[in-house]
């Protein structure tokens with residue numbers, strides 16, 4: 001099944017909260033997840049000329065602001081980070097409403113999640129729907145939300161989670177076989193009062 005870009009929020013078997021993002025792509029497979037600093041992961045084309053071909057393929061996919069993790073499939077990551085003072089629900093609702101779905105051939109949805117050690121919200125905007133929801137995370141499980149054929153917040157969109165570190169989870173989700181065309185994965189794990197980030201790219 002091809003679900004395009006997707007995010008996962010969940011809890012490891014040893015109780016740590018995490019957010020993950022995977023690029024799956026038919027059209028732009030030559031990209032990497034690159035750790036920019038301890039708080040930011042970007043999705044970048046290997047050939048920088050690609051940046052000018054499509055406005056939606058280069059962006060920060062994870063940002064950590066004061067131990068709060070934001071994960072998205074586009075440039076709304078930074079905007080949400082700037083609006084966290086609205087509260088998690090309202091930051092998602094505001095930015096998704098203002099930025100709307102992507103104006104490409106597929107009307108690709110924007111997806112997002114915000115997570116800290118206390119709570120998690122997921123959200124999306126499509127050309128016909130918009131939703132933000134608080135979710136309760138369960139040990140050893142991750143809820144996914146993807147851009148194609150899976151753009152909904154639904155308890156049935158759940159996968160088992162293997163691994164307890166950011167590195168292990170990134171490897172696991174990049175290689176998650178059910179979802180086709182893996183390209184790159186980035187993960188942020190909340191471990192006590194620190195957030196640890198890791199990336200894993202195809203053929204790395």
Ligand SMILES: NC(=O)c1ncn([C@@H]2O[C@H](COP(=O)(O)O)[C@@H](O)[C@H]2O)c1NC=O
Pocket residue numbers: 004005023024025026027028043054056057058073074102104105106108109147
């Ligand atoms: N965020 C991304 O990494 C991303 N990659 C591709 N897109 C958009 O989705 C369209 C379809 O891409 P694909 O065939 O790789 O699923 C692209 O033309 C582009 O407009 C993206 N936009 C949203 O997911």
